[in-house]
Amino acid sequence: MAAWLVLAKIGSKRISEGYDDNPATHYSWDSTVNNHAKLKVGDVIALWDAAELLGLSVIEDIQIGRGEKETPYCLECGKADVAMRKKKLPRFVCWNQECKHESNEVGWKRKQITTYRSRHEAGWIDARGTLTAAEVRDLCVQRASQNSLRELRWDDFRHALTHDGVPLPLRVVDTAQKAIAEGHGAAIIRVRKGQPAFRKHLLEAFGEVCAFTGPAPVQALEAAHLYSYATNGRHHKGGGLLLRRDLHRLFDLGLIAVDPHTKSLHLADALKAYPDYAKLHGAPLTVPVTDEHLKWLIRHWEMHRAQTFPLQALAEVATP
Template sequence: MAAWLMLAKDGSKRIGEGYDDNPTTHYSWDDTVPNHAAVQVGDVIALWDATELLGLSVIEDITVGQATKKTPFCLECGKADVAERKRKLPRFVCWSSDCKHEDDEAGWKDKDVVTYRSRHEAGWVCARGTLMAAELRALCVKPKSQNSLRELRWHDFQQAVTHGSVPLPLRIIDTAHNTIQDGHGTATIRVRKGQPAFRKQLLATFGEVCAFTGPAPVQALEAAHLYSYAANGRHHKGGGLLLRRDLHRLFDLGLIAVNPQTKTLDLHDDLKPYPDYAKLHDAPLTVNVTCEHIKWITQHWGMHRQDATQAAIPQQTRLTQPAPVS
């Protein structure tokens, strides 16, 4: 599996490029960037901010386009290796090793470029605190590279993330990669906070009840989407449940799933050594769900319990991911 470390830091890309990156959903680059055409659908994308790993996912789609952008050049040597300083003066500095000219001004010219924009929201896994800058550089194929797009040694990177001081399961990454390679749409859920209207609707429907454990303080309950909000762009009827915050996170990671046939909880083996979680295995949902809920629960089950899907889910309930809303 190919994997790429991509820099997503305010001001990290050269001035005048007009990128609108959002690490959890999409990333943009153009053909002036080394490795620009090597990145492919199905590759792992790992984003960092030059300090730590932010998260990782699998590229679902790459949109290729054309654009004209204004690019700066050094007034001394004429090369485009110019960076804008935020604090230190002079304002501009040339990165070229044989120049290093500093100036309050830069030259500007129009340049036609090929643009690339990845979409990777469905399998996004937040990874803050797992790997720091020095560790990430050491895991690159070329550790001394300064490029914004750097190839990672996937096996070593995977081991570092899953067996580090803050181990993070990457089951979603493997499943998303396999699903994309098979030519199917990906289906998972993401944590998306700050949705008071959706949460209010769920509270009105279910009351102050966690769908996995029962009554809970309203302050502890989060609105959990049963689908990729970013891919669909809207709140679906029957597309959410109220979950306790810790259970919401475990559900997102697929460590807890709901069997759509029995409407009972299925815990991954990683959780079973913990008594408070282990007792939830095979426990029924504490709220009544509709056929619409079951439709989304079925997709989540298929994503995170792929091996069990064929045996556990009748043919008529196997669903495909709805087309994203543009």
């Protein structure tokens, strides 16, 4: 298993590349990029925008294809290290240290390429605000590398996320790797924002009510779609709940779980230091849940709490 840092900054990639990126779900690159063939299913993929770490996940699948690409080259030195300026003129500048030619025109050539597109939605953890660009660079195998795909020192990277600053739970990443290693037999329980129609349905069903805290402004409520997203790409619809935005994030990370025995909230010790959150520990759900909801809430509990609080008698309820 390896870990890779990949650049996903909108508008930062060089002209004509046309990559289709969505940091939380997929990432694309091609054979013109250094290390292009080294990323594998099961590897950790960490995305940044050259300013901060955006998040990380586990590669579930890589789609490989063929394509044709039109790339620019410097008319002075003939190399492809050309960037287009947004405002400053001349429009183009060569990044080749021995050239640095500036011009309003570049040459173009077409080449056959191999295309790659990762899928990594299931294990995605948002990590904004955890590591700065300088900290991320320092955790690369080659600290001075300028490549868009850079190998990370995984043990050091993991330690930085789980021990420095505000610790970030990585249980979802661990579970995703385990699921892939075991042949996709384990389910990864995620909470995702729903589409507007789904949110509208939940508002009609529950009203303007957060399932954890009760009535809340509609602007603060997010549609949380509970489902099992196995690493083979199958989705199992299991109902939805409305959650306040901050609670949605904490639940997604496993810092808040629902005790299936009591249908009440269980907070990780780290949250109990904050009075506004601490008072939620042991509080009952504020909306009724169906057996389908409960099935996936049990799976979420198994992922984030089962080692400390085993379910025992409820285990059979969690079987799809």
